[in-house]
Amino acid sequence: PKMKEERCLQAALLCLGVLCCSQGLAAERPGRARPSLHGHRDKGKEGQVLHRSKRGWVWNQFFVIEEYTGPDPVLVGRLHSDIDSGDGNIKYILSGEGAGIIFVIDDKSGNIHATKTLDREERAQYTLTAQAVDRNTNRPLEPPSEFIVKVQDINDNPPEFLHENYHANVPERSNVGTSVIQVTASDADDPTYGNSAKLVYSILEGQPYFSVEAQTGIIRTALPNMDREAKEEYHVVIQAKDMGGHMGGLSGTTKVTITLTDVNDNPPKFPQSVYQMSVSEAAVPGEEVGRVKAKDPDIGENGLVAYSIIDGDGMDMFEITTDYETQEGVVKLKKTLDYETKKSYSLKVEAANVHIDPKFISNGPFKDTVTVKIAVEDADEPPVFLKPSYIFEVQENAASGTVVGKVHAKDPDAANSAIRYSIDRHTDLERYFVINAEDGNIKTIKTLDREEMAWHNISVFAVEVHKQHQEAKVPVAIKVIDVNDNAPKFAAAYEAFVCENARSNQQFITISADDKDDSANGPRFIFSLPPEIIHNPNFTLRDNR
Ligand SMILES: *[C@@H]1O[C@H](CO)[C@@H](O)[C@H](O)[C@H]1NC(C)=O
């Protein structure tokens, strides 16, 4: 009831003024302070009087409070003509927007009532026409006049944010006061009247990390050095309150999820100071030896790490590459190792961020180093011949059992196991040779004929006594040295003819010979006539040397 009383009083104060003139209508806009006021105060109902003066109708605006829910229709105002003497001869007629439906007029008293609750946010004003006619003749007594009923705002709408939820990003470690996002609320109430739509923003949740500007709704960072690696997401609740934020105002809230985005504020760090790795001396170059990983809590390119070997006695033997998928440094073998030569290596490996933000250079250096110790493991290696190949010589026709030469192989492993030799039988099908399994001496077991086979190219195996799968093979070329064991032979059986009375010294045949032995034991040949014709004066032989 108290509230109702206040509203009625408010309505009563919103009255209508009238000025007069002799002819026609004069309009005046008195605003909220009215120069002439005829307030009629009936019991419990208030209204305004639209007055007729000698100068005709002067209208003003009627005001009716919105959302009025009293028991009786609310009195909007009252039409009154100066020529109305109160005898009931004048009839007031209302037409226009809402006439007869929302607004009804008592045609005798001129009182206008609103029959329905009005909502300013739905419709803020109605244009109506007032007319005064003679009740008996219906003759207009005044020219019709338009007037407006304005629906007076009350604060019946809370502020509403444009979005129920907002999402925003701001880089971690931003300076205090960095703008994050602007949230905006709207209020359906009349922004031109009172404070019903005057909004003030405040932060309900999210302090001390963020703040909001009361007038603009701009959210800013409020704490220095916020660290994404410590906390990435913040839930902020912003309130908008009307009535300028004062008590009794209506409010609305919105949730803002703020995510800190990453900056490169953390250097990579190895979790340990030494890595131990091992690799077999049998490993081939390019083989992976092991991996190291420096941890970087940053993400994306801020966490990218590249690895390099910056020092150590293994710089020539090993290399490191970066596996960008796993962010690991991959140590690989560059050259073949030999356990018997060097049993361990040491590397100094550096991990460095690829992208460095100059703003955070003081958090650096953005790199770290670690020692990688690599042990070379002894591999079970096959025997090794002292030479990659052997060439021996043996005279043809030499007695079976003649020594051709000696091969020698060694087990390179620390175990240095004993070696056994054998001839690859596929390379000595005729079995010209044998080898002493223990000392590697090769001997003939047949006489050799250079003219039949000048080279015997065979292969010799060496195996470890206890690990027969560890086998090596070496080529052994045996050259058969020539012995002059072949007489020259005439190339053909010669037959020659010579005419009688041939001249003396006439050449009538040339003969030649060849020899199976090699050049040292072959030509030049010496030709001579056999003794039985050596004294025959009729023929001579000349050596064509
Ligand atoms: C055997 O080896 C020697 C020396 O490597 C080579 O000159 C010769 O041509 C080889 N003979 C055969 C039949 O392979």
Ligand SMILES: CC(=O)N[C@H]1CO[C@H](CO)[C@@H](O)[C@@H]1O
């Ligand atoms: C030894 C020999 O046969 N000599 C002969 C050489 O030629 C003359 C003339 O034809 C002969 O009379 C020889 O007997």
Ligand SMILES: [Ca+2]
């Ligand atoms: Ca980093």
